[in-house]
Amino acid sequence: MDTIAATPQPPYYAVIFTSQKTSTDDADYGQAAQRMSELAALQPGYLGMEHVGDSTGAAITVSYWSDLDAIRSWQQHAEHLEAQASGREKWYQHYFLRVCRVERDAEFKVASQH
Amino acid sequence: MDTIAATPQPPYYAVIFTSQKTSTDDADYGQAAQRMSELAALQPGYLGMEHVGDSTGAAITVSYWSDLDAIRSWQQHAEHLEAQASGREKWYQHYFLRVCRVERDAEFKVASQH
Numbered sequence: 001m002d003t004i005a006a007t008p009q010p011p012y013y014a015v016i017f018t019s020q021k022t023s024t025d026d027a028d029y030g031q032a033a034q035r036m037s038e039l040a041a042l043q044p045g046y047l048g049m050e051h052v053g054d055s056t057g058a059a060i061t062v063s064y065w066s067d068l069d070a071i072r073s074w075q076q077h078a079e080h081l082e083a084q085a086s087g088r089e090k091w092y093q094h095y096f097l098r099v100c101r102v103e104r105d106a107e108f109k110v111a112s113q114h
Numbered sequence: 115m116d117t118i119a120a121t122p123q124p125p126y127y128a129v130i131f132t133s134q135k136t137s138t139d140d141a142d143y144g145q146a147a148q149r150m151s152e153l154a155a156l157q158p159g160y161l162g163m164e165h166v167g168d169s170t171g172a173a174i175t176v177s178y179w180s181d182l183d184a185i186r187s188w189q190q191h192a193e194h195l196e197a198q199a200s201g202r203e204k205w206y207q208h209y210f211l212r213v214c215r216v217e218r219d220a221e222f223k224v225a226s227q228h
Contacts, residue, residue: 003172004132004210014130014214016176018118018164022224050132052166052174058117060166060174062130087222094223096118100128100214108201109208110136 005048005064010102012047013065019095021057029091032083039079045070057093064102071099119162119178124216126161127179133209135171143205146197153193159184171207178216185213 021029040046045066053059065071074080087095135143154160159180167173179185188194201209 002208003134003174004208007210007212010212014212016128016130016216018166018176020117050174052132052168052172054166054168058166060117060164060176062132062174062176092222092224094116094118094221096121096219096221098121098124098128098216098219100216102130102212102214105210105212107208107210108206110206 003050003052005050005062007047007064007102007105010104012102013068013071014100014102015063015065015071016098016100017061017063017095018097019059019061020093021059021091022093023057026090028086032086032091036080036083039077040074043070043074043077046074068099117164117166119164119176121161121178121216121219124218126216127182127185128214128216129177129179129185130212130214131175131177131209132211133173133175134207135173135205136207137171140204142200146200146205150194150197153191154188157184157188157191160188182213 037049037051040049040063047064047066049061049063051059051061063074065074075084151163151165154163154177161178161180163175163177165173165175177188179188189198
């Protein structure tokens with residue numbers, strides 16, 4: 001799968017979630033992360049998500065949204081609130097979340113060869 | 115090293131650079147990436163950088179800046195322009211760059227245990 005989200009023309013919003021996991025790599029983390037990415041994709045105003053994680057437990061997840069109300073609703077979704085609590089209780093050592101307005105973008109792609 | 119950048123109170127700006135490398139993992143890519151992160155840190159208005167890459171060649175790099183002028187100057191820096199050209203010529207299969215205004219943030223950190 002391509003990591004890169006196919007977002008519309010700016011402006012739109014991004015939530016940058018940079019995280020460092022605790023050493024314990026719980027099996028339930030992977031399940032919850034999968035469930036959250038599926039659930040996010042069903043929310044009104046969802047535009048896409050990009051996630052890269054490495055073997056040290058560092059990850060950056062960026063989700064894209066049409067507006068701030070969509071972000072607020074998703075952050076207050078009951079099942080998402082439960083996952084956020086588990087994140088603080090056991091999965092994350094440190095995270096930083098930033099809500100941003102995307103103002104311009106640029107894409108580069110190597111042409112497919114046939 | 116902690117992946118998470120210690121940025122000031124919003125508002126400030128972020129450049130989200132999501133990329134997929136070509137299969138060729140050039141040694142010169144690593145060198146150039148290292149040089150670019152050192153050079154970026156010397157630019158006026160630089161606030162920090164976060165980078166996570168995985169074994170498939172997917173990466174997300176987010177750099178933080180005080181204002182749009184700082185981003186523009188860095189994008190037009192002669193040595194950075196050269197690296198951008200090499201990126202399009204050989205290192206990247208696909209990338210997407212988004213310039214955003216960070217409007218709010220939230221941090222969580224497990225207290226150190228002594």
